[in-house]
Structures are given as structure tokens and as C-alpha cells.
Amino acid sequence: MSPKALLSLIVLGVLLLVASQGLYVINETERAIKLQFGEVVDNDIKPGIHWKVPFMQNVKRFDARVLTLDTNPSHFLTSGKKYVIVDSFTKWRIKDVNSYYKATSGNRQEASNLLANLVNKGLRDEIANRTLHEVVSGERDQLMTKLTAALNTQTQDDLGIEILDMRVKAVDLPDDLSASVYNRMSAEREREAREHRSQGKELSEGIQADADRQKTVLEAEAYRDAERTKGEGDAEAARIYASAYNKDPEFYAFTRSLKAYTQTFSQGDVLLLEPDSDFFRYMKDAKGK
Structure with missing residues (x-):
């Protein structure tokens, strides 16, 4: 190899070394600063390809992500x-x-x-x-x-x-405070439970008392209506009996006597009466005279 070719190779190698030391790339996920002999000369290098002076400047990279x-x-x-x-x-x-x-x-x-x-x-x-x-x-x-x-x-x-x-x-x-808080919460819930139960019992007694009152009122009103209906029925029956009696008093007296005979003689007991008693009136005469 000739001296000229060797010199060219040496120069090319030096240029490549300088380029490799001078060129650098900042990624999108990085932030960087450039230092020269420890002093900041560029405090915010953007992403991309940049140049620095070899052996005099150096670059510090930092993670720019969250x-x-x-x-x-x-x-x-x-x-x-x-x-x-x-x-x-x-x-x-x-x-x-x-x-x-x-x-x-x-x-x-x-x-x-x-x-x-x-x-x-x-x-x-x-x-x-x-x-x-x-x-x-x-x-x-x-x-x-x-x-x-x-x-x-x-x-x-x-x-x-x-x-x-x-x-x-x-x-x-903390464990000791957790136990204290738990006990206090438990006591508070127990107090609320007792209060709810007391309110429920009070409400239950009120409902029961109102139901008993309504029951008494309904029974009294039903008894009143029943007695009224019964009285009206008795009055109507008496009116019908009276009307029938007035139409034929003799027949009414005859049927009453027959009913009395039936009820009396069905007992099978001894009955002491005078022969001319009014009880035997229809036995002596069909017309009761």
C-alpha cells in the first residue's frame, strides 16, 4: 500500500471516530442536556440527531416518560x-x-x-x-x-x-386504634339496634291497641245492629200474629190450645186439673163453648 493510500485511510478513520463521538440521537422518550467541562451549555435538547464537540462535550439523558x-x-x-x-x-x-x-x-x-x-x-x-x-x-x-x-x-x-x-x-x-374504633362502632350499632327495637315495640303496641279498639267498636256495632234487627223481627212477628188473631180469634185460640195439649201431654207426667177447667174447653166442645 502506498503512503498516500495509507494516509487516506488514517484520515478516514479519524473522521469516522470524530463523527461517532460527535453525533448522537435523542429519542422521543428522553430529555437531555449538553455539558462542556461540567458546565451546562444546552439545557433542553429536543428529540432527534444532534452534534457535540468530541472529547469536550458530553450529553446526559433522562427518562421523559411519566x-x-x-x-x-x-x-x-x-x-x-x-x-x-x-x-x-x-x-x-x-x-x-x-x-x-x-x-x-x-x-x-x-x-x-x-x-x-x-x-x-x-x-x-x-x-x-x-x-x-x-x-x-x-x-x-x-x-x-x-x-x-x-x-x-x-x-x-x-x-x-x-x-x-x-x-x-x-x-x-394501627392495630390498637382499629380495635378501639371497631368496639366503638359496635357499641354505636348496638345502641341504634336497641333504639330501633324500642321504636318497633312502641309502634307494635300502638297498632295492637288500635286493632283491639277497632275490634271492640266493630263487635259493639254488630251487636247493636243484631239486636235492632232481632227487635224489628220480633215486632214484625208480633204484628203478624196480632193481625192473624184479629182475623179469626177463635181459630187462634184453638191452635194455641192444641199446641198446649201437645206440649203438656208429651211430658208423660201427672196433671191435676178440675174437669170444668178452661184448659179442657176444646175437649168438651169443638167450638170451645
């Missing part, structure tokens, strides 16, 4: 001096690459630790202003919304991090 900070459950004190165990998570991403690099040196673990401290402090302050009921069931969404807005302002200024969302996975009570 990341999750899943903190360990922590104890917090409510305004009523009751402890709760809160398990939460935070969705965040890099907003300002320059601020993020200055605050964390580009170390994601360092960023997570700093963010976790801010989240715990925010939760502690917010829960300390609320009662146990408000934290457990009353104002959890409102608490998270307020805390997200407050922390977002602080983290963007201090860490270059944007907080997208904060959620509470669980709010538990």
Missing part, C-alpha cells in the same frame, strides 16, 4: 391526635431538565428520595389539619387535589419535576 413514585406506608397524626397509616403513590415527570439536573445531578434515585420527602411532608401537614373521619372517608379526594397543586408548584421550582397526580391507595388504622 414515572411512578410508590412510597412506603407511613404514620401520620390527625387533628384529633389519632394515628393513621397512609399508603400513596405519585405520578411525575421531568418538566425542567436544567433544574432537575442541578437538584439531583441526574440521579433518579436521588430525585425519588427528594420527592418522597416532599410528599410525606405535604401529607403530614394536610392530615394534621383534618379529623380521622375526614381523612378516612370524608375529604380524601379534596385532600389529594389540594396537596397535588401545592406540591406541584414547589417541585417545579426546586426539582424541575411536574407532579401529574397523587392518589391514596389505602388509609389504615
